[in-house]
Amino acid sequence: MITAKLKNLVNLTSKDESFFNDFVNFFNLAYHNTFGFKKNSIFFLDETTIQHSRVLAQEMPESYCFLLTDKKDIREYVLKYGDYVKGFFIAGEKDTKSKMTILLCALTNKEFKDIYPNSFNAEINFSNQKNGIVEQLEKALGENKHINPRLQNFIINTLDELLLNAIFDAPIEISSKKNLLKNIARDTIFILEKPVYLSIVMGTNFFALSVEDKYGSFDFDTLKKSLLKNPVEQYNVIDDTISQGAGLGISLTFNRGASLAFVSSENNFTKTIAYFPLCDDYKHFKNKERFLLNLLWKN
Amino acid sequence: MSLKVSLIENVSKSHTTIKMEGSVTELTDIKSHFDFPLEKTLIIHCEHVNKINSTGVKRWINFFTDLSKKGHVLIFKALSPLLVEQRNQVTDFLVNGEIYSIMIPFLCKESHCRKEFYIESDLSSILDILDFDADSDFDKFPVSPKCPHCGSDKTEFSDFVEEYFNFVNNLSKNTKAA
Numbered sequence: 001m002i003t004a005k006l007k008n009l010v011n012l013t014s015k016d017e018s019f020f021n022d023f024v025n026f027f028n029l030a031y032h033n034t035f036g037f038k039k040n041s042i043f044f045l046d047e048t049t050i051q052h053s054r055v056l057a058q059e060m061p062e063s064y065c066f067l068l069t070d071k072k073d074i075r076e077y078v079l080k081y082g083d084y085v086k087g088f089f090i091a092g093e094k095d096t097k098s099k100m101t102i103l104l105c106a107l108t109n110k111e112f113k114d115i116y117p118n119s120f121n122a123e124i125n126f127s128n129q130k131n132g133i134v135e136q137l138e139k140a141l142g143e144n145k146h147i148n149p150r151l152q153n154f155i156i157n158t159l160d161e162l163l164l165n166a167i168f169d170a171p172i173e174i175s176s177k178k179n180l181l182k183n184i185a186r187d188t189i190f191i192l193e194k195p196v197y198l199s200i201v202m203g204t205n206f207f208a209l210s211v212e213d214k215y216g217s218f219d220f221d222t223l224k225k226s227l228l229k230n231p232v233e234q235y236n237v238i239d240d241t242i243s244q245g246a247g248l249g250i251s252l253t254f255n256r257g258a259s260l261a262f263v264s265s266e267n268n269f270t271k272t273i274a275y276f277p278l279c280d281d282y283k284h285f286k287n288k289e290r291f292l293l294n295l296l297w298k299n
Numbered sequence: 300m301s302l303k304v305s306l307i308e309n310v311s312k313s314h315t316t317i318k319m320e321g322s323v324t325e326l327t328d329i330k331s332h333f334d335f336p337l338e339k340t341l342i343i344h345c346e347h348v349n350k351i352n353s354t355g356v357k358r359w360i361n362f363f364t365d366l367s368k369k370g371h372v373l374i375f376k377a378l379s380p381l382l383v384e385q386r387n388q389v390t391d392f393l394v395n396g397e398i399y400s401i402m403i404p405f406l407c408k409e410s411h412c413r414k415e416f417y418i419e420s421d422l423s424s425i426l427d428i429l430d431f432d433a434d435s436d437f438d439k440f441p442v443s444p445k446c447p448h449c450g451s452d453k454t455e456f457s458d459f460v461e462e463y464f465n466f467v468n469n470l471s472k473n474t475k476a477a
Contacts (some may be wrong), residue, residue, distance in 0.1 A: 052425065099407065109459055114445055131324070131326065148415055149415055150380055150381070150404065150415065153349060153381060156350070157350065157351075157352060160324070160352045161352060164325075164352065164353070164354065185325075186354050187325045187326050188324035227442075249352070250351040251388075252353065252385075252388055252389075255388060256384060256388075280406075280413045280415075281413075281457065282404065282406070282415065282457050282458060283406070283455075283456075283457045283458050286458070286459065286462075
């Protein structure tokens with residue numbers, strides 16, 4: 001088991017340090033089982049500046065690090081630090097201002113429940129449980145006046161989307177890639193063949209959701225295709241033929257500013273974790289670090 | 300709160316004005332809420348549509364596409380920030396409807412207040428402010444209304460101009476010119 005260290009690379013305020021501690025713990029979620037740091041693990045870090053990236057390359061030489069960035073000069077960077085950066089994707093051609101501050105993350109094998117004993121955990125066995133849980137979260141968040149209302153709404157929406165995905169999109173027959181619930185309308189009430197597991201944690205300055213299905217049908221190429229869009233690029237087609245779903249959930253969630261992690265073991269499970277720094281300023285939230293972490297697990 | 304649709308005004312052979320509020324999800328049958336006759340022009344107030352998931356987006360588009368195909372002219376008023384975000388990411392979200400006005404989010408920066416509030420602004424005013432023909436590049440939205448909660452004028456547009464008003468780039472030239 002490899003335990004990496006979180007190191008901050010730019011000037012931090014005490015508030016930021018606290019956030020970074022939460023960030024460390026967040027990554028513990030992704031490694032809550034007995035997983036080690038394997039070769040096919042991939043990090044995506046969004047909106048990374050060249051300056052930060054240099055330090056990343058120096059500090060994290062043994063990682064397998066893919067940068068998701070909209071910086072035009074990322075190719076130069078990759079050439080210069082090619083020994084450290086194993087690959088890259090261009091998310092768009094827009095040269096936006098970089099706001100990234102997180103570069104390294106910590107990985108431990110601690111159990112989620114050990115880190116957050118007050119987490120809310122639920123097992124979902126019926127398709128219609130989703131709405132009850134979403135309403136409960138809506139009510140709980142609504143009582144917290146320090147969280148921006150649009151951010152609250154976004155968190156609730158993310159839970160909704162992750163549960164929809166786990167209930168309706170995850171049941172895929174791996175060999176044929178056939179979606180077993182393709183023709184099932186999303187308001188249908190039925191017993192899930194395999195339960196979905198949900199964990200919710202609210203810290204002092206962060207909020208995390210974890211939704212796990214037991215199919216392990218996660219398709220990274222599909223995810224990548226939908227995510228490698230500039231946040232201001234628009235979707236123009238909702239494909240009616242693919243499934244009863246709209247095919248928008250994760251894309252819109254990421255583009256609106258959620259940090260996402262995916263841990264998947266084929267035919268075993270897929271866990272999606274969404275992370276939000278909490279604040280009363282939506283613009284500040286959108287300006288915060290956003291990342292996409294994909295940890296693929298092969299049996 | 301599930302979806303609620305209220306009839307505000309029905310002017311024969313002219314227009315119908317309605318108010319939509321609440322949420323649109325996979326459980327929402329939008330059509331069933333329209334239990335009144337509609338005139339050709341439909342004005343839809345959307346300030347309080349506060350929840351829509353991806354399946355809801357699909358239902359929303361299908362519903363308004365049907366109305367459009369039947370010859371209705373759609374005019375959206377007071378689009379909530381949530382719907383503005385949807386419109387920014389899903390080109391077809393308002394079908395071929397016209398945006399009359401949107402809600403613009405502001406945050407009161409007064410330390411004892413820190414509340415977010417929303418001001419309705421019509422599209423022509425927004426276009427004037429953004430000066431879309433001039434390739435303007437705002438860091439900040441150049442309007443700061445008084446906070447309705449504490450009266451402070453220390454308020455700020457609470458989003459990124461380029462992202463929040465992204466839909467302006469996709470408006471037809473006629474709409475912009477109007």
